[in-house]
Amino acid sequence: MKKIFVSGCYDIIHAGHVQFFSEARALGDHLTVCFASDLVLWNHKERRSSLPEEHKLALLRNLTMVDDAVIGENEAHGLDFQDHFRRIRPDVLAVTEDDQYAEMKKALCAEVGATYVKLPKTPPQFPPVSSSGIVQWIQAPDVSPLRVDFAGGWLDVPRYAREGAYIVNCAISPTVSLRGWDYEKRAGLGGSGAWALLNGKSGVSSELNLGVGWQDPAVIRESGLCVWKSGDRPSLYLKRDGTMLGRRMALFYTGSDHDTPGVVDQERNYDLIEKAGLVAAEAVERNDFDRLAEAVAMSYQVQLQEGMQPLPEANGARGRKYCGGGFGGYALYLFNGATERDQFVAANEAARPIEPFIHPTI
Template identity: 65%
Template sequence: MKRIFISGCYDIIHAGHLQFFEEARALGDHLTVSFASEDVLWHHKQRRSSIPDEHKKAVLEGLRMVDEVIIGTDHDLGLDFKTYFLEAKPHVLAVTEDDQYEVIKRNLCEQTGATYRVLPKTPPKFDPISTSGIVKWVKAPTESPLRVDFAGGWLDVPRHAREGAFVVNCAISPLVSLRDWNYEKRAGLGGSGAWALLNGEDGVESELDLGVGWQDPAVIRETGLCVWRSGPRPVLDFKRNGDILAGKLAILWTGSEHDTPGFADDERDYEKIEASGKLARQGILDECLQQLAEGMQVYHSVQLEEGMTPLPEIEGSLARKYCGGGHGGYAVYLFESKASRDDAVEQTPDLRAVEPYCR
C-alpha cells in the first residue's frame, strides 16, 4: 500500500482543498491529512482556529478521499507533524507549488526515505478562493452607506495633497447591498468604496492604484460627518454624527455618468479648494450650516471654472455642488430646513432625499 501524506492548516475547508486532496490521493492507495492544532495555529499565526480541533478532524475524516486524519502538535514551524512523520514513514509527502517550507520538508523526506512530490497547479474546478478570502467575505457587512463630499475634494489624491488642508464629507443612507443598489452607477457617491467594503476589502489601496483619492472608502468605512487631513493616506481630523444635517440633504441626478480618474489631473484652483475645506471644517466645528454652505459654494465655483454645467438653483437650498469629480453624476444640495428639503424633493424631478449615516 502506497501511503500519501499532506499537511496544512485547513482552517476553513473549501473546494480548492478538496481538489488538492483528490489529486494527492490519486498518487497512491492511502491518504493521511494532517492539520495544525489550535495551539500551533496560535503559536505561529496568532489567530484562533475557525472550529475546535475535534470538529475539524471529524469534518476531514468525513471526506471520501481521506483515509486518516492527524492533528499536528509539534511547534517546529512548517513541521507540526514531524513526530508522526518520523514514526509512520509515509511513502510520499505531497505539496502544492506554492508551499513555503520546501527545504525543511525535503530534509525530513531524506531522513525517512519518502518522496517529496510537488503537485503542479491544474485548472481549478471552481474560481480560486483562500481561507483569508473566506474570512474577509464572512466579516464583510451586508449593507454599506454611500457618501457625499462637501469641500476639499482632490486634496485626498496624494499628488495633490496639501499640508494643513482638509477634506470634508459625510456617509449617507439609504444604504446599499450587493443585491440592492438603489442609486445610479458611476455617479460620484463613492460606489467603488462601498463595493469594496461589501466584499470584505478595505478599498483604499485599490482607489490609490487607480490614481484617485482615498476619501470614498475612508468615510464609507468610518461613517458619520467627517473632516480628514489632506495627505497621502486617510487621517481623521474629527467627526460628528451628522445630526446637524438630518432632513437637510438631497441629491440630484444630472443625467450622465462621470469618470473620476479621467479628471484627476485637470487644471483647477487648488488654493480655492483648500479654502473651501477650511470653511466647511469650521462650519462643522461650530455646527453652522451657513458656513458649511459657504465652503460648498466656494468649491462649486471651482467646478464651474473647470467647465462643469451650472447646476439648477432650487428654492430653499443653501448650497449645491457636484459630487466626486463632477462633470455628471449626482450633485448634493444642502437645505435650510427639512420642510424646504421635502418640498423641493416633491417638486423637482430626479431630486431625492438622503440622510447622514453614522454607525
C-alpha cells in the same frame, strides 16, 4: 507504501483545498492532511477558527482522497505540523507554489529523508476562493450606506496626496443592498465601495487599482461624518455622528453619468482643494455647519474651474457641489434647515432627501 503529507490552515474546507488534496494524493498511496489548531490559527493569523477542531477532523477524514487528518499544534511559525511530520516520516511533503516557508520545510524534509514537492498551479475547477474570503462573505452586511463628499476629494488618490491635508465625507441613508438599489448607477456616491462591502470585500484595493482614491470604501465601511488624513491609505483623523447635517442634505440627479477614472488625470486646482479640506476638517471638529457649507462652496468653485456645468440655484441652499469628481451623477445640496430642503425636494423630481448614516453598533 508511499506516504504524502500536506499542511495548512484549512479553516473552511472549500473546492480549492479538495483539488489540492487530490493532486497531492496522486503523488503516492497515503495522504495525511494536517491543519492548524485553534491556538495556532489565533496566534499566527489573529483569527478565530470558523469550525471546532473535531468538526474539521471529521470533514477531512471523510474526504475520499484523504487517508488521515491530524491537528498541527506546534507553535513554530510555519511549522505547526512538524511534530506529526517527524512521527509519521512521510516520503513527500507537498506544498503549493506560493509556499512562504520553503527553506524551513526543506530543512525538515532533509531531517526525515522526505522529498519537498512544489505542486504546479493547475487551472482551478471552480472560481478560486479563500477561507478568509468566505468568512468576509459570511460577515458582509445586508445593507450599506453610500457617501457624499464635502471637500478634499482627489487628495485620497495616492499620487495627489498631500501631507497635512484632509478629505471630509459622510456616509448617507437611505441605504442600499444587493436586492435593492434605489439610486442611479455611476452617479458619484461611491457605489463601487458599497458593492464591495456588500460582497464581503474592503474595496480599497480595487479602487486604487483603478487609479482613483480610497475615500469611498473607507467612509462607507466606517460610516458617520469623517475627516481623513490625505495619504496612500485610509487614516481616520476624526469622526462625528453627523447630527449637524440632519434634515439639511439633498441630492439632485444631473441626468448624466459620473466617470471618475476618465478624468483622474485632468488638471485642477489642488491648492484650493487642500484649502477646502482644511476648512471642512475645522468645521467638523467644531460642529460648525456654516463653515462646512463654506468648504462645499470652495469645492464647487474647483469643479467649475475644471469645466463642470453650473448647478441649478436653490432657495435656502448654503452650498452645492457635484458628488465626487466625474462631471455628472448626483450633486449635493446643503440647506439652512428642513423646510428649505423639503421644499427643494418637493419642487424637483430629480431631487431626494438624504440623511447622515452611522452604524447602530458604533
